[in-house]
Amino acid sequence: MTRVLVVDDHPMWREGVARDLTEAGYEVIAAVGEGRQALRIGRSLEPDVVVLDLQLGDMSGVDVIRGLLATHADMRVLMLSASAEHQDVLEAVKAGALGYLVKTAGRDEFLEAVRRTAEGDAVFTAGLAGLVLGEYRRLAAAPATTDDTPRLTERETEVLRLVAKGLSYRQIAERLVLSHRTVQNHVQNTLRKLQLHNRAELVRYVIERGLEAD
Template sequence: MVVDDHPMWRDAVARDLREHGYDVVATASSVREAVDRAKATSPDLVLMDMNLPDGNGTDATTAIRAVFDDVKILVLSASSERTDVLDAVRAGASGYLLKSAGAEELLTAVHDTAQGRAVFTPELAGLVLAELRGREREESPDPTAVLTPRETEVLRMVAKGLASKQIATRLGLSHRTVDNHIASTLRKLQLGNRVELTRFALENGLD
């Protein structure tokens, strides 16, 4: 389905797609039309403009994906504004292509999107990657959050290769107390031994 409020552009894109073997099941010029026609035709892929008379491509993307969570949506817009790009990605767009792209680039983008690949105009790719990495960091819980400050301190020393007796001396603790902290840390992190514990510490910047 092709969604764009400019009839000449919308019809030209639909025509190019048909000429290259794609079945264009519908076209739409507004958020309301896009949602209604998506429900009626169940498209596999939607080419979505960002600026629509009754809203924007983000609104339409959110509404369509609420009904069809597996539909692929490729934004095709004249806007390269950071907020537009990131809002589209957050709404579930599979890619974002500027209208300055040539016909061959558009067809390649449609093909790649249909195959499940993320497609972004080169100058926007870095922006999107940074956003996704930031989102991953926000969504990934800190695996060390379950540890007490003392357990974290002991873990850092284990990562440096110190034995329990050396750790006990440095921290002014008994050998048994250090071993208890290590055992508790292994249990909380669901690790099997000091080797795995050391690897965990290194991977999480606790060395």
Template sequence: MTGQARVVIVDDHPIWREALERDLVAAGCAVVGAFADAEAAVRTAPALRPDVVLMDLQLPGMSGVQGVAALVGIDPAVRVLMFSSSGEDEDVLAAVKVGARGYLVKSASKRELLDAVQRTAAGEAIFSPGLAALVLGEYRRIGRDEPDPTALLTERETEILRKVSTGLTARQIAESLVVSHRTVQNHIQNTLRKLQLHNRVELTRWAIEQGLTD
């Protein structure tokens, strides 16, 4: 996306909420709403047209997971990034299953948080280290009729992944897509991180196994 990311914060701890707003504004984001509970966010946030809703998990009354479900019910395109002290598997999966676009634990650094907000606003699925593999594993475990192996990837990342699987170099991919070599490298690194893979060999093997070939 271009321009300021419009962010809504939902956190019942005033100190956390104020610190988040201060950091986001300092980073160039527009905080268009800040709420102490999910009910207020569900009533008001859709009209604020946020690019990202930064949602705590444990909230008074309606939980963060219930809040995500309600917001997605109003607008399926809403991008909710969970920001919670809990990294428990069941909490992460519960949030993702109702429509959260990503999940970041509160032990993340300020830089990681700000980066996650910007990338969520741009349409990426962002997870704390280790959680992306958990989510992908769950997609495989539940055995969907037509599982989406690229559920965590953007369209561009998937497009580049298909070309990687054919053996093209980053420079060749850049030429075919008319983008810079650095842009392709960045997308490949993002994909490796999301899929918890270590190098292009593993990435190519994974893509071929999933049928992601041109």
């Protein structure tokens, strides 16, 4: 049974999500409202999936993701947010969240997203694909591009654009004459490259700061 931790500072929403998950056959190990609680419980109970609201009262959802993945790198996080704060969503994905869903998504869409997150698949909505596409373009256009600046292959760009235009993986596979699995891999790759780059940047930043401090 997939064990899920629900983190949301809105009590009514938290209960609703937990109920939906329980009814769909998931084990909700805890439903908490604060980032600190989420970190503590997440580390000790090690859920398979964390359903996380981006806006929490005490700390940002992005920091919760960083905190959880620092000790449990394989934890699968699905983000929810009431509105599409573009920069926050992008930061969360770069920090290692597997997927993102707006809260206006229907119940079925939500359960499908949790199922895919549990399997380790990226949950790419059209909105998220647009953000990731934009981030690669920003990195490519930035003056300080180096060899390790992540780039998309032509195929990946093609796939990501189709996701951003709302096509399902099945439709994309049909249109590009690829297997469903290949499409999924392409999408996953775009995310992984960003996350790797983000981690490398963080390390470089820490080292530079460390050297300056000496």
